[in-house]
Amino acid sequence: MLSYRHGYHAGNFADVLKHSVFVSVARYLQQKKSPVLFVDTHAGGGIYDLAHDYAKKTQEFEKGIGRLWPFGDDMPDMLKPWAEIVEGVQKGGNLSRYPGSPFFIRRSLRVQDRAVLFELHSTEVKTLKQGFRGNDKIVAFHDDGLKGLRRMVPPRGPYEAMRPLTLVDPSYEIKTDYEDVPGAMLAAWKRAPQASFIIWYPVIDRERTEKMIRRYQRSGIKKLLRIEQGIAEDGAVRGMTAAGLLIINPPYVLADEARAALPWLHEKLGAGGKYLVKELVGE
Numbered sequence: 001m002l003s004y005r006h007g008y009h010a011g012n013f014a015d016v017l018k019h020s021v022f023v024s025v026a027r028y029l030q031q032k033k034s035p036v037l038f039v040d041t042h043a044g045g046g047i048y049d050l051a052h053d054y055a056k057k058t059q060e061f062e063k064g065i066g067r068l069w070p071f072g073d074d075m076p077d078m079l080k081p082w083a084e085i086v087e088g089v090q091k092g093g094n095l096s097r098y099p100g101s102p103f104f105i106r107r108s109l110r111v112q113d114r115a116v117l118f119e120l121h122s123t124e125v126k127t128l129k130q131g132f133r134g135n136d137k138i139v140a141f142h143d144d145g146l147k148g149l150r151r152m153v154p155p156r157g158p159y160e161a162m163r164p165l166t167l168v169d170p171s172y173e174i175k176t177d178y179e180d181v182p183g184a185m186l187a188a189w190k191r192a193p194q195a196s197f198i199i200w201y202p203v204i205d206r207e208r209t210e211k212m213i214r215r216y217q218r219s220g221i222k223k224l225l226r227i228e229q230g231i232a233e234d235g236a237v238r239g240m241t242a243a244g245l246l247i248i249n250p251p252y253v254l255a256d257e258a259r260a261a262l263p264w265l266h267e268k269l270g271a272g273g274k275y276l277v278k279e280l281v282g283e
């Protein structure tokens with residue numbers, strides 16, 4: 001039984017980092033004309049109302065997107081394409097909604113691109129499917145995203161000639177995710193070693209997170225970048241003190257862009273903790 005609902009967390013500091021990096025990588029891949037296949041293994045509901053009871057209860061968005069809104073002119077390059085999409089979904093200039101990964105994908109699709117989304121929660125997937133009804137470039141499945149990864153990477157059938165960009169964004173609510181996600185991911189990377197993958201991770205128990213990251217680092221992956229944003233020192237508060245991304249086959253510009261963006265982001269978020277941009281494995 002899944003209890004996690006992303007509506008409680010939409011627009012928090014972790015979403016800001018995850019989505020800005022994701023859109024930035026997408027834009028880089030889209031510099032080439034050949035089609036991109038977006039694969040979102042843990043899609044969520046698609047877009048979130050910040051006046052909903054879930055968002056009001058945790059107020060997490062206020063310490064994330066809320067600290068950056070309204071957007072100024074000093075925004076680092078890495079965040080600009082993300083900010084344009086966030087701005088585009090607001091009504092009347094007020095911060096009222098925050099897009100989820102499927103919505104960032106939708107706004108990123110060119111004529112030649114396609115997207116395949118997976119979501120296991122029955123209510124979330126219903127919202128997701130409703131939101132994308134009639135869009136023939138996006139297909140959403142009520143299914144396990146890790147199984148979906150096996151089906152979609154490398155792309156087959158009608159998607160065969162496409163370059164996959166996969167976002168793997170589990171909540172790690174189920175502790176076996178710390179084993180199962182790297183297992184499924186590393187198998188996907190072995191099948192498609194040139195493909196682009198972005199894997200999100202939380203820092204709740206630092207040792208558990210580092211153990212998982214070491215597994216990726218020692219797997220034989222040739223290019224692996226780590227970007228992490230902290231909001232508190234490890235163990236200083238209950239729950240998540242930092243969140244990060246592992247990017248397999250990152251664009252060569254991403255590390256430098258992230259090095260410029262993270263100090264800015266850290267200052268805007270006004271949080272404690274540390275940030276990190278590190279090439280864990282370089283070619």
Ligand SMILES: C[S@@+](CC[C@H](N)C(=O)[O-])C[C@H]1O[C@@H](n2cnc3c(N)ncnc32)[C@H](O)[C@@H]1O
Binds near residue numbers: 006042121169170
């Ligand atoms: C962190 S949220 C996703 C947020 C979304 N990617 C975004 O950025 O807006 C994780 C989602 O994964 C779903 N989920 C959990 N286990 C799953 C699985 N094995 N396959 C697909 N979805 C799963 C949860 O129901 C939840 O909606």
